[in-house]
Amino acid sequence: MTRRLVDRAMRRGYTLTRRALELLQASERPIELLDEAIRELERGGAELRLIDEEVLRRLLPKPSKAELPEKPKRVEEDAGLAIEVDDRYLGEWKIRGSASEFRSYFRSRYERLSKILRDRLGGASELKSIIRLGDGHEAYTAAMILEKRESARAWILRVEDPGAEATIIVPKAGGLGELAGRVLLDAVAGFRVVKRDRSLIAEEIVLPDIPPQRVEKAGPDAYACLLSDIHLGSRHFRRDLFESFLDWINRGRDPEARRTRVVIVAGDLIDGVGVYPGQDKELEMKSVGKQLEHLAKLLSEIPDRVELIVGPGNHEPLQKALPQPPLPEKYRKILERSGKRITFVGNPAWIRICGRSFLVYHGQGLDDVVQNAPGFSHSSLSRDVGAALELLLKHRHLCPIYGGSTPILPLGEDLLVIREVPHVFHSGHVHVAYAGSYRGVRIVNSGTWQEQTSYQRSAGLEPTVGVAVLVNLRDLSIKVRRFI
Numbered sequence: 323m324t325r326r327l328v329d330r331a332m333r334r335g336y337t338l339t340r341r342a343l344e345l346l347q348a349s350e351r352p353i354e355l356l357d358e359a360i361r362e363l364e365r366g367g368a369e370l371r372l373i374d375e376e377v378l379r380r381l382l383p384k385p386s387k388a389e390l391p392e393k394p395k396r397v398e399e400d401a402g403l404a405i406e407v408d409d410r411y412l413g414e415w416k417i418r419g420s421a422s423e424f425r426s427y428f429r430s431r432y433e434r435l436s437k438i439l440r441d442r443l444g445g446a447s448e449l450k451s452i453i454r455l456g457d458g459h460e461a462y463t464a465a466m467i468l469e470k471r472e473s474a475r476a477w478i479l480r481v482e483d484p485g486a487e488a489t490i491i492v493p494k495a496g497g498l499g500e501l502a503g504r505v506l507l508d509a510v511a512g513f514r515v516v517k518r519d520r521s522l523i524a525e526e527i528v529l530p531d532i533p534p535q536r537v538e539k540a541g542p543d544a545y546a547c548l549l550s551d552i553h554l555g556s557r558h559f560r561r562d563l564f565e566s567f568l569d570w571i572n573r574g575r576d577p578e579a580r581r582t583r584v585v586i587v588a589g590d591l592i593d594g595v596g597v598y599p600g601q602d603k604e605l606e607m608k609s610v611g612k613q614l615e616h617l618a619k620l621l622s623e624i625p626d627r628v629e630l631i632v633g634p635g636n637h638e639p640l641q642k643a644l645p646q647p648p649l650p651e652k653y654r655k656i657l658e659r660s661g662k663r664i665t666f667v668g669n670p671a672w673i674r675i676c677g678r679s680f681l682v683y684h685g686q687g688l689d690d691v692v693q694n695a696p697g698f699s700h701s702s703l704s705r706d707v708g709a710a711l712e713l714l715l716k717h718r719h720l721c722p723i724y725g726g727s728t729p730i731l732p733l734g735e736d737l738l739v740i741r742e743v744p745h746v747f748h749s750g751h752v753h754v755a756y757a758g759s760y761r762g763v764r765i766v767n768s769g770t771w772q773e774q775t776s777y778q779r780s781a782g783l784e785p786t787v788g789v790a791v792l793v794n795l796r797d798l799s800i801k802v803r804r805f806i
């Protein structure tokens with residue numbers, strides 16, 4: 323991208339300053355922004371053919387009030403947290419299973435992701451014109467991956483866009499092989515291809531990805547506490563550790579606990595019933611109602627200054643297909659017996675807290691990454707979970723593979739596309755704690771409160787038990803608290 327931007331500016335007779343180049347790279351639509359800057363300078367009859375930070379800043383949208391740095395507020399002075407939930411992710415979706423629903427679902431996915439790619443690449447050609455390229459000619463295209471085959475020297479990808487299908491050969495030499503191996507089926511990727519001997523050879527693969535983010539200090543000096551995979555009801559639930567967590571959050575003398583204003587639980591609150599064969603042998607409480615009642619009792623110990631946000635996972639008693647709606651009302655009522663005001667969200671959920679955006683996702687798509695992307699396995703997740711979450715961000719999709727281990731509802735709009743760049747990407751499901759940053763986005767996997775199960779033992783997965791991850795809303799710094 324750097325080379326494309328510099329070349330594009332030079333071809334028009336302009337020079338980019340280093341800071342201007344950084345700003346362009348951080349933009350969602352670098353090529354368009356560069357072209358706008360050139361048009362602006364030409365309109366103004368500028369003599370100096372230089373594109374600097376000032377020129378670009380005039381074209382960039384002004385930061386919203388919520389993103390502007392402000393004086394840190396003392397938490398005690400805050401009346402309440404400003405929490406907004408995107409209600410597009412709260413639906414009770416119904417599908418008929420018709421072919422037209424599948425077509426419009428995939429069309430929505432392609433359009434959203436190819437738009438991100440076209441903005442990043444400064445345009446892309448349709449496959450039907452790429453197929454007709456003359457020998458030695460090259461072009462960019464954006465296509466969905468239908469099939470992947472591996473030979474000794476190349477990956478052979480069958481791809482499509484709304485107008486045509488084609489085969490792209492990705493030679494393993496030159497570093498492209500590893501990336502081609504990690505591009506997931508049904509994902510949308512960009513390719514720079516060259517026609518050679520009537521074949522399309524990939525010379526570059528571009529995932530939609532996220533542009534680098536700059537973190538401005540904003541909002542109150544307060545913490546969001548991220549949890550998931552409590553699995554209450556399981557014989558392996560570590561009640562003792564969860565009680566230590568409750569003691570901590572109640573302890574007024576601990577400054578971090580005192581400044582914790584919201585707890586977000588990203589699914590698998592309870593172990594559920596009948597989730598997998600033979601689960602009853604691992605259950606301490608054999609009804610969903612009882613599990614939720616006990617959880618309500620524990621949640622009632624969370625102090626009133628702390629808001630609660632709760633989303634479902636694959637162990638909750640509701641549809642397993644993504645996107646999942648919030649917990650059904652009859653179960654919400656049981657949790658509300660805790661006396662807490664709880665915001666129930668779906669999975670995934672987009673939540674804004676004091677201007678910070680949280681993408682909260684249980685994380686079922688991580689199973690598909692483990693099963694399909696070379697180099698990942700359950701036993702290596704304690705090392706690789708951050709890379710697996712990064713791969714989803716790079717694909718700009720929470721669960722690219724359709725018909726893999728995670729069922730997906732073919733809705734008219736693909737709600738699993740990561741349409742915006744969140745400040746925090748919070749996931750769970752794999753029971754391995756991780757806290758890191760990718761291009762400025764904070765990535766968290768919030769571990770579990772359940773000891774290793776027999777299934778996890780057989781898969782070689784070592785869970786991180788008794789973990790809460792604290793994200794500071796002001797500067798997005800992260801602290802991992804262990805309660806073991």
Ligand SMILES: [Fe+2]
Pocket residue numbers: 551553590635637751752753
């Ligand atoms: Fe879980």
